[in-house]
Amino acid sequence: MDYLDTLIRKNAPIHKAVELIQKFPVTHKLTDMYNRSSRNELWLVGTATFVTLYNLSAYIKEKRQKLNLPPAVPFGLPLFGHTLYLMFMPQKFLDWCNKNYGEVYNLTLQGKVVTITSGKSAEEAFKTKNTVLSLDQGIVRDVLHLDYVFSEETMDIGNHINPSIAKAVIPSTKMSSYVPGIQEGLNNACNVLLGEKTNTHQDPNRFLQNFVGYMSVPGLVGHEFGLNTEIINSFANFTGDVIQNVPLFMFVPKFLHKFVLPYVQQVSKHEDVMLKYIAPFVRERREKMKLLEQAGEEHDYVQNFLQGLIEYELIDENGVKSHLSPEQISRSILMVAFASVHTTSTNLNHGIFWLLARPDLKALLMEEIERVLPNNAPITHAALGQMKFLNNFTREILRQGADHLSTGKKAMVNFTFANGYQVPKGRVVGFNMRQVNFGDNSTRYSLEGMDPSMSFNKLTTTPAKDFISFGAGKHICPGRFFAIQEIQMSLIYLFRNYDISTATGKPPKVLNTIAGYMSTTCDDALVFTRKD
Ligand code: HEM
Numbered sequence: 019m020d021y022l023d024t025l026i027r028k029n030a031p032i033h034k035a036v037e038l039i040q041k042f043p044v045t046h047k048l049t050d051m052y053n054r055s056s057r058n059e060l061w062l063v064g065t066a067t068f069v070t071l072y073n074l075s076a077y078i079k080e081k082r083q084k085l086n087l088p089p090a091v092p093f094g095l096p097l098f099g100h101t102l103y104l105m106f107m108p109q110k111f112l113d114w115c116n117k118n119y120g121e122v123y124n125l126t127l128q129g130k131v132v133t134i135t136s137g138k139s140a141e142e143a144f145k146t147k148n149t150v151l152s153l154d155q156g157i158v159r160d161v162l163h164l165d166y167v168f169s170e171e172t173m174d175i176g177n178h179i180n181p182s183i184a185k186a187v188i189p190s191t192k193m194s195s196y197v198p199g200i201q202e203g204l205n206n207a208c209n210v211l212l213g214e215k216t217n218t219h220q221d222p223n224r225f226l227q228n229f230v231g232y233m234s235v236p237g238l239v240g241h242e243f244g245l246n247t248e249i250i251n252s253f254a255n256f257t258g259d260v261i262q263n264v265p266l267f268m269f270v271p272k273f274l275h276k277f278v279l280p281y282v283q284q285v286s287k288h289e290d291v292m293l294k295y296i297a298p299f300v301r302e303r304r305e306k307m308k309l310l311e312q313a314g315e316e317h318d319y320v321q322n323f324l325q326g327l328i329e330y331e332l333i334d335e336n337g338v339k340s341h342l343s344p345e346q347i348s349r350s351i352l353m354v355a356f357a358s359v360h361t362t363s364t365n366l367n368h369g370i371f372w373l374l375a376r377p378d379l380k381a382l383l384m385e386e387i388e389r390v391l392p393n394n395a396p397i398t399h400a401a402l403g404q405m406k407f408l409n410n411f412t413r414e415i416l417r418q419g420a421d422h423l424s425t426g427k428k429a430m431v432n433f434t435f436a437n438g439y440q441v442p443k444g445r446v447v448g449f450n451m452r453q454v455n456f457g458d459n460s461t462r463y464s465l466e467g468m469d470p471s472m473s474f475n476k477l478t479t480t481p482a483k484d485f486i487s488f489g490a491g492k493h494i495c496p497g498r499f500f501a502i503q504e505i506q507m508s509l510i511y512l513f514r515n516y517d518i519s520t521a522t523g524k525p526p527k528v529l530n531t532i533a534g535y536m537s538t539t540c541d542d543a544l545v546f547t548r549k550d
Pocket residue numbers: 144145153177180181184354357358359361362365487488489490491492493494495496497498500501502
């Protein structure tokens with residue numbers, strides 16, 4: 019009954035919350051309001067009550083388990099929890115929390131208690147295997163609701179097979195072989211999207227997602243699809259379409275989601291495109307591979323992501339081998355797009371806007387391009403390795419672009435941190451990413467704060483205590499070598515061949531957030547004027 023004692027004690031958080039609510043003049047008007055309320059008002063009150071009761075029951079359940087819970091940051095506001103502090107003063111608030119509550123503490127965000135980690139504890143949470151702290155059960159399902167789009171089978175392939183294929187087909191050692199494919203994609207992207215002398219893109223995000231789609235498809239899926247506009251569009255826009263539905267799902271209670279699903283942005287059209295083109299291609303490729311095998315010959319097909327999926331062997335508990343079906347492979351390609359396009363285009367957006375906001379950095383980049391790749395020399399993997407400024411700049415793009423808070427992994431079991439704090443099963447564990455990258459949230463959070471020399475020639479693809487943007491440990495992003503190569507080749511190619519500016523001519527604001535804590539891109543329209 020310890021938990022009940024805690025509930026009744028004067029200094030219990032709930033007691034404080036009740037006292038606070040009682041002091042509000044609004045409390046006295048509640049009865050009045052109920053008598054006069056419209057249906058909408060009652061909905062609002064009902065939702066608030068539901069959230070409060072939900073949190074109360076979760077609180078009682080946790081106390082009953084006698085876990086060594088992290089400290090709960092006080093001053094959570096009724097209904098809003100700590101969301102408003104994050105919206106209006108994210109850096110100050112998070113730095114205050116870190117200073118007063120250490121590396122692990124609880125905040126209430128959007129009606130839910132979330133355990134926030136920083137420093138070594140964030141690293142520890144990132145390194146914990148996903149059967150204990152799961153990204154898939156966290157942000158992927160809880161926020162993005164990818165499970166509304168795909169069957170469990172496809173989700174499973176995305177979570178278990180795609181990471182191992184990525185490790186096999188796009189490791190750092192194979193990056194030089196991807197240069198021609200990326201270059202081919204870059205040429206296609208520029209011909210299609212930047213084909214005029216002057217090209218204005220009002221929505222830089224959609225433009226860059228398409229750009230990354232063109233750039234990635236030849237290398238990851240195959241040259242055969244490099245100019246297939248349906249495949250490129252689906253590859254590029256799938257994640258954006260999934261994300262568009264997120265605000266709706268955030269505000270509609272979960273038990274009502276199935277009723278709104280038929281009315282939301284339809285993402286199944288992308289699945290249809292993949293089934294239309296990829297599935298027949300897989301059948302044909304397997305036929306050819308079979309014939310070659312019968313003739314005792316080895317095939318020489320490029321080992322890209324698609325080929326990796328085609329050849330992947332499933333072995334059941336009796337040792338019987340099988341392969342993924344053409345339909346399973348088609349859907350898995352969308353899972354690759356999901357992991358790769360949005361992340362890459364977001365960081366490319368940051369890179370372009372940093373260079374527009376900081377002409378001094380652009381001058382340093384142009385000088386390095388001219389020195390390492392004089393007279394428009396073709397980009398090579400070796401040349402990229404020599405470009406120290408570009409490496410440092412790219413690393414800083416990723417450090418600066420990290421969320422203040424990324425809500426992320428869900429505890430699949432009760433989890434104990436090395437410092438003894440415990441989180442109950444079902445709790446979401448978030449990451450104070452900027453704190454890990456910079457020591458706190460305020461450091462270098464300004465235009466002048468972008469300083470590539472602070473990366474000290476450390477490789478952009480290597481995680482470090484001050485660089486967690488690709489995660490860490492067993493589940494560290496296996497696509498990071500490919501993504502970095504794409505971003506670096508794009509920056510060189512675009513700034514070498516185009517004069518780029520904002521449509522307004524004003525310097526852009528590079529660091530932007532949603533709700534104060536999630537990093538987002540700059541939306542200023544971009545103008546690309548071909549130099550030749
Ligand atoms: C700049 C671009 C990118 C960023 C910032 C990024 C970031 C991340 C992060 C933070 C994770 C989670 C790591 C963890 O759970 O510890 C992750 C996982 C993953 N990423 Fe990336 N990523 C990028 C590009 C890509 C690309 C291009 C691909 C594939 C072509 C890719 C494939 C994956 C996969 C398959 C996983 C799951 C790994 C696992 O569960 O073991 N990513 N990425």
